[in-house]
Amino acid sequence: MAKIVRRLHIAVVAWAFVLVVSMGGGLAQAKVFDPKTFTLDNGMQVVVLPNRRAPVVLQMVWYKSGSADEARGKSGVAHLLEHLMFKGTSKHPNGEFSRTVAEYGGQENAFTSYDYTGYFQTVASDQLEMVMELEADRMTNLVLSAKDVETERAVVLEERNQRIETRPSARLREQANQKLYPKGHPYGRPIIGWRGELAALTREDALAYYKANYTPNNAILVIAGDVQVAEVKRLAQKYYAPIGAREMPARPSLLATGPIEGGETVLRDARVRQASWSENIIQPSLTNGPPMRVAALEILSEILGGGSTSRIYRALVIDQALAVSAGSYYDQSARGDGKFAFYGSPRPGVSLDQLADAVGGEARRMLSEGLKPNELAAIKKRMMADAVFSRDAMKAGAWTIGGALAAGHAIDDVEAWPERIQAVSEQDVLDALQAVLDEPRRITTRLLPQETPNTIQDGQGTGS
Amino acid sequence: MKKILWIVALAALPLWLSIAPAQAVEVERVISPGGIEAWLVQDNSNPVVSMRFAFRAGAEFDPVGKSGLANLAASTMDEGAGDLDSQAFQQILADQSISLSFSSGLDRFTGQLKTLTENLDQSVDLLRLALTQARFDAEPLTRLKSQIIAGIRADSEAPGKLAYNALFANLFAGHNYALDSDGSEESVAAITADDLRDFVKTRLARSNLIVGVVGDVTPKQVAVLLDQAFGDLPRDPAVKHGGDVTPQVSGRVQVIERDILQSTVVFGQAGLKRSDPDYYAALVMNHILGGGSFTSRLYTEVREKRGLAYSVSSSFYPLDHAGLLVGSTATENARVGETLDVIRAEWARMAAGEVSEQELTAAKNYISGSFPLTFTSTGAIARVLVAMQVHKLGIDYLNKRKSYINAVSLEDVKRVAARYLNPDRLDVVVVGKPVGIVPSP
Secondary structure, three states: OOOOOOOEOOOOOOHHHHOOOOOOOOHHHOOOOOOEEEEOOOOOEEEEEEOOOOOEEEEEEEEOOOHHHOOOOOOOHHHHHHHHOOOOEOOOOOOHHHHHHHHOOOEEEEEEOOOOEEEEEEEEHHHHHHHHHHHHHHHHOEOOOHHHHHHHHHHHHHHHHHHHHOOHHHHHHHHHHHHHOOOOOHHHOOOOOOHHHHHOOOHHHHHHHHHHHOOHHHEEEEEEEOOOHHHHHHHHHHHOOOOOOOOOOOOOOOOOOOOOOOEEEEEEEOOOOOOEEEEEEEEOOOOOOOHHHHHHHHHHHHHHHOOOOOHHHHHHHHHOOOEEEEEEEEEOOOOOOEEEEEEEEEOOOOOHHHHHHHHHHHHHHHHHHOOOOOHHHHHHHHHHHHHHHHOOOOOHHHHHHHHHHHOOOOHHHHHOHHHHHHHOOHHHHHHHHHHHHHOOOEEEEEEEEOOOOOOOOOOOOOOO | OHHHHHHHHHHHHHHHOOOOHHHOOOOEEEEOOOOOEEEEEEOOOOOEEEEEEEEOOOHHHOOOOOOOHHHHHHHHOOOOEOOEOHHHHHHHHHHOOOEEEEEEOOOOEEEEEEEEHHHHHHHHHHHHHHHHOEOOOHHHHHHHHHHHHHHHHHHOOOHHHHHHHHHHHHHOOOOHHHOOOOOOHHHHHHOOHHHHHHHHHHHOOHHHEEEEEEEOOOHHHHHHHHHHHHOOOOOOOOOOOOOOOOOOOOOOEEEEEOOOOEEEEEEEEEOOOOOOOOHHHHHHHHHHHHOOOOOOHHHHHHHHHOOOOOOEEEEEEEOOOOEEEEEEEEEEHHHHHHHHHHHHHHHHHHHOOOOOHHHHHHHHHHHHHOHHHHOOOHHHHHHHHHHHHHOOOOOOHHHHHHHHHHOOOHHHHHHHHHHHOOHHHOEEEEEEOOOOOOOOO
8 A cells, every 4th residue: 555664664684685796707706795894983883885876875774673672571662762763852853854854855764673773864975964964863862752652652553553453464473473483582572562562662661772772882884875985984983983882781692492382373364365374484594504504595495485487386386286376485684593484375275284285295305306407506597696686776785784784694694695605505405405394493374264164174284 | 456556656756757967867769770769778887787668558448347457468478478388488587587577557568677688689589479479378377367366365355455446446437447457356267368369469569669778788789679579569559548537526435344453544536647737736735745755744743743643645646547636544443533634634724725935845855856866776767767758758857857846836836736635525435443434325
């Protein structure tokens, strides 16, 4: 619908599609973004990605804190604060931030994820100083009234209604996440917050989160576009360097330990008219996975279920005509564990069990038969080409590097991506698949219409 | 959700169409030996070429009982053509990393091609095959129909979809604009391979084609590829355009009851077409009222001051045969009446001419200044080149746009507000269990 997407959640920045590779010297010498980086005395890291296609510049400030850093019982406060950051400071009160950016034709937004919170503006390149002054100002000088918080909390409750309550698939996902992670794990609760906890958040809760997390040593500044590194350095010194650092406690690990509920989550709703299924499996991320395993999982998800030439699509959607859609994906970017998933939506008369069995069958067939000649090389070629295309969009580097650093990864984790992908062998891919199939930490979701007794059978695990 | 996404696209459109004088984009006109025209922006920063093209061949022409035909054609033309069956065709696209796709809206049937420069020739050949020798084999046709029908079913209870479909059905009863351009479960099921062949034969032609090309390619190469891709098409389409249609606005309030916590509200009124001389004045007026940035009156009054909604906006929605002004919001059921009262009050305040020089200046600055910000990918620029030709804005439009915006006076804004905003005749559709409103009989 025609909605304003301000202050949205960004789930994942899929690296494979936003990487930039210089093809000039051939793949062996592929460079990725080649960012320039330096750190201010207060600990704030700065990354510069010059790109002169258009007289445009993008500023992003990423805080290495998201909903995962909320105190128990305060779910939703990271995201509520993100909204409140637009209210004002003593120097720029009453929504002046957005008004000023808009008057110069600038575009802006913000987002909250489990692992981080970010703010960004796109402006004509001669307006960079203006947005740097504004963004630095609100890093420490936020002023909130109780009325601001009350009104904005109502806005966020409507956002929750719009994103979750009115969408059966979103409600199902919310329920499933609780069972995929150990009890109390931050990834098991929604970024936007549980309704009851969100409704009880106060000005003091928001300010407590602000004071604990919004400090330059917990932030990354990324500037991309039509700029010189020296100019960014000068402006960063002027606006961000004077902000004093505050000590941050060591961040607790987000890697899941302890038992999970697992099993399956079923949601039936009269408003569902097309059933769907997914199987979500904990797998390593860049935080805990050996880099080659992570790369192998990326390739695996492409071969098995990435798009309309993948094995799962061919088998289920074309050859067996069981599904209208089916595939797989892998998210390696998290600060905590990563996730591998299979999904599908059946054709009329096909049950979710049949669908799940067929997906599992394709996975096991690949394991027993191995890859086809040239299959691995073709996928690698495509992934390298995707990287070239991503250079076409000025913002890709900022999102990728910012997201990686904010989740605790290193620039080198990004820069070495093409080499890792190129080095993956068939055995690596099959080992990764074996690990996906063997992993016990998994949850199945089933989204179902209120009643379709002839086509849907409940209760059985899927075994894929 | 095509209809609704379209609104988003159009609302965003004005933001693309302007250019900073410092680094002007040079638009070249290329005419092929066969007489096919394209507008070109050369950009050698990456070994990539983007092409976009549009035919006046959208859902407007879908036959009775076959709504969704153009949309199904868009989904199946790249599923096998010439000697290549669906899987062979898709495999070449994947292996060569060629992105080729079609889509369709109410007015236009569009396509996009994006490729590494080294695969340009092969890409254009695949495009030619898709446009002129699509096979529409049984397997892909059945598969794509099942996918589209599944999509229609999956969306059928989405509040925004329900609401917009009802609004358009009310405003355009009896015209194809009243129908979802995706079609219905029944109409999609009824479409045959012969219908698709008929679509290609009667609607795709050189005289209703518009092309924009951006990237690592020379005018000479473009001239050749235009004939290669489009030269086999007939000169003129067999279908003829209908006349204009007047939206039947009556101020009716319709409630579609659903047992959900939040009501989705859409509203509409007659607007203007893109060719209207008042278009820029209307754009500026709507920016102040409910347009793109986070500073509009609706945003301030509904969201910032009262916390009634997460999203609220309005936008002009110009079609080939009609103009609309539409908006939407979503609020908890208990506050629907209050929210609509606030929206109507803003409608009335603007209609009465309450607007300041300061608001005018801020709006003009935004509409002009936000302009170069999306010129950051070849595909985005190609889309603008197509829009400029579709709306006959002139090849120098990028340089002139700012002057069109600057020419809008306070009197112009007041005049279009008085003309297009009528709070008592705002058509409203609510999906949910709203409180505080009375549905029309």
